[in-house]
Amino acid sequence: MNLEIIYEDNDIIVCHKAPGVSSQTERSFDPDMVSMLMNYFHKKGIKNPYVGVVHRLDKPVAGVIVYGKNENSTKLLSEQITHHSFTKRYSAIVCGDIRKISSPSASKNPDGSFTLSDYLLRDARTNTSFVVDITDNKYKTNKEVKKSLLNFNVKETITLPEKSPLYNESSPYGNILSLVDIELLTGRHHQIRVQFSHTGYPLWGDLRYSTFSKVLNQRKGVALCARSLTIKHPTTKEEMTFKVTPSNSIFKFFNI
Numbered sequence: 001m002n003l004e005i006i007y008e009d010n011d012i013i014v015c016h017k018a019p020g021v022s023s024q025t026e027r028s029f030d031p032d033m034v035s036m037l038m039n040y041f042h043k044k045g046i047k048n049p050y051v052g053v054v055h056r057l058d059k060p061v062a063g064v065i066v067y068g069k070n071e072n073s074t075k076l077l078s079e080q081i082t083h084h085s086f087t088k089r090y091s092a093i094v095c096g097d098i099r100k101i102s103s104p105s106a107s108k109n110p111d112g113s114f115t116l117s118d119y120l121l122r123d124a125r126t127n128t129s130f131v132v133d134i135t136d137n138k139y140k141t142n143k144e145v146k147k148s149l150l151n152f153n154v155k156e157t158i159t160l161p162e163k164s165p166l167y168n169e170s171s172p173y174g175n176i177l178s179l180v181d182i183e184l185l186t187g188r189h190h191q192i193r194v195q196f197s198h199t200g201y202p203l204w205g206d207l208r209y210s211t212f213s214k215v216l217n218q219r220k221g222v223a224l225c226a227r228s229l230t231i232k233h234p235t236t237k238e239e240m241t242f243k244v245t246p247s248n249s250i251f252k253f254f255n256i
Helices: 033-043 071-082 191-199 211-216
Strands: 005-008 012-017 062-068 087-095 106-108 114-123 128-131 146-159 176-184 224-232 239-243
Touching: 005 239, 012 033, 012 224, 033 062, 062 071, 062 239, 071 224, 087 191, 114 191, 128 191, 146 191, 176 191
Parallel strands: 062 224
Antiparallel strands: 005 012, 012 062, 087 176, 087 224, 106 114, 114 128, 114 146, 146 176, 224 239
16 A cells, blocks of 8 residues: 655655554554554665654544654644644535434534534443433543534535436435535544434444445445644644545545
């Protein structure tokens, strides 16, 4: 698998992570970004290379990801995440016409965008997260419950033609798909996937949080891409934005 580098200097390296690649080394033989970067640095003749993990993308998710090339840069970038000064935008394709969303989690903003607000709890045993009712006594004082916020705009809604290989006569969504642009305001485990599934509009191809995708065995990858990342350079303090065009999964059906 090829390593796609978007930008590199003495302090940071920004890459386009492919779907199916882990953000960091894990206990498997599957490819991961840290190992690929270490091999890249070794081939360049760099002795004792350093790859600092700053943030993560879910394994099936593609998109922009940044790593620190030294301890200080990694620390400063991590502080930006802590202080919510990273700006992360995602493109996703959800099942159904999400313009009709009526979930209690969703509120419509004056500019036509939507906000999703939930409380999420991670189950480490199953490596999943789920929405909980914060008014329930068993969750009120649970410090593992995290408030989760995101904003999204609906960019395009289409109906798959009957001749499409993705068309399904028994689709509970009427073969309707919506392209949404997401601004992630908090970075919780599987947040985007969990919150949209909870509203009744799961991401296409999400085998973990979408029963519909499991039934159809949609194994071409979850339709989610981290398409834009804005950071402040740890040394120069310059604001830098890196972008990719979503190309994995079924984004080809939309005007990206």
